[in-house]
Amino acid sequence: MDTLALVVVVVTALFFAYTNGFHDSANAIATSISTRALTPRVALAMAAFMNLAGAFLGSGVAKTVSEGVIETPSGNEGMSILFAALLGAIVWNLVSWYYGLPSSSSTALFGGMIGAALAATSGVHWREVALKIVLPMFLSPLIGLVLGYLAMVALLWIFRRANPRRAQRGFRMAQTVSAAAMALGHGLQDAQKAMGVVVLALVIADVEDESSAIPVWVKLACAATLSLGTYAGGWRIMRTLGRRIIELDPPRGFAAETTAASVLYSASYVFHAPVSTTHVISSAIMGVGATRRLSAVRWGVAQNIVTGWFVTMPAAAAVAALCYLLTRLAVG
Template identity: 75%
Template sequence: METLALVVVVGAALLFTYTNGFHDAANAVATSISTRALTPRIAVAMAAFMNLVGAFLGQGVAETVAEGLIEAPTGERGMIILFSALVGAITWNLVAWWYGLPSSSSQALVGGLVGGALAGASTVHWGGVLTKVVLPMVLSPIIGLLLGFLVMVAILWLFRRAHPHRAQRGFRMAQTVSAAGMALGHGLQDAQKTMGVVTMALVIAEVSDEGDGIPAWVTVVCALMLSLGTYAGGWRIMRTLGRRIIELDPPRGFASESTAASVLYAASYVFNAPVSTTHVITAAIMGSGATRRISAVRWGVAKNIVAGWFVTMPAAGAVAALCYALVSLAIP
């Protein structure tokens, strides 16, 4: 029974990673597609490959998720908590994808973990949730917004005497590099979140001990599922990021992607913090777009996106708590 529970939880974790991939594929490539720097299929294939590579470049975020947020008990109850958390996160990802809302898979996962833990009367490390999740997720889009604005101001000043057509063509080519960097950062961040959950499941099932690190097979499988999900694409959300917030041109697309990628690398390597790739790229797009004029940003769309950020964690947590109650009733 415990083996079956472990298989089910790992399967749910991999399904979450897959939905994360197609839900967040837009983060890396929407700007490049909207500015016609890359064709959709080439952009998505490139993002899938870079997601795969990025998953192998660190483990700090995975360790934060596995050890720093909740303390689930070993055995059946711990497995139900993890399964419920994943159901909550997957449900929210699918709802956000259906409505084309670029919400955070990271927040959905954390919300699911907290909701499942509370429903199962388990320990939530509120200090870890605050310092490793809430504060970075609040600060990272603010930093992305400001840096996106400043980077675009610097580009406008440095290329103020450049021939407009040649400059546009040059930045369209440069977007290939910035989009690849963004996709690498997405793999570095988001694959590790599922790696952390799977590792937690192995500890709960007493297959491995806490402190053993992330098994190599976990890294490989999570990386592959994220990559496959990314290749499936998230076209609804791409339209929101690429067109509905602001009409992007290649320089602003490059500024947005390079800014967002830098924030993701800093969060992963300096702070080991699971931040939202969606929040960061959305904010960077707003910041770079605001250099055209403040009114150029469609703030009504932006307001709906920000509102979704505040709903994500409690919504995923509520679904996780409900799932825990239903599964607990179903299992004698």
């Protein structure tokens, strides 16, 4: 087993976590910034800290990633598959970031893993992929959409007699809490995905056993790089989520963030399912926006986002498959 290959895969996984951070930082804070509940730098610092904290709150999602997606042979062949999978996900993250499209880093990672495995004629756990990845990826946005709508309807009824100016000010303050909860859920979900890949690499290298707990250094490294990426910010995507879907006000921002955080915690702790924070917050924003009137949501922008969701997995899979073939040619 080539130690260098292990080091390269671990470093690449950490770089994926970094791109995940700046790509998905908008998920936690775009609504708070667009409603002026938080200044951009304060919001980014808060999100980075909560991402770091969230990474240490569980390991179920990491286990799903490391054990439930693909079969990886031992030795350099397995490392080549993981390396290609990560490259596929990173390339798609950078492309979607450049165009300001809030696609899913999670979907890109799973697409990369599947594409690299198929190119290597290695096994894919299709049943596990369907039940624990594809189904939650489709259901979570629908749940976010419906719950966001219902949460906003409930808030409108509860505060129907409140002074509008006082209510706006109160919800702007409450958004500090809801944005923190969203950032914590992002760390809980997305840091664990990078952890799962690193653990899988360590298992392939016979450094760790599948049944072992995730090493503390793996948690710390993945959490730290995700947090650094978050602090770097994803301004292009932030504009899409914060303003282009709908002009958010503090009550709707609070409802969207609270809804999305609830879905993330439920998926992590109840189902151990890796869901997309991007999908969940985007759909929650659409749901709360629809309570104003259906035409208030810029459905053309929403359609572009949904199209990106469907394109992400096959696009990342194709890039990963190409990277695997090029890697095999390079190593002979």
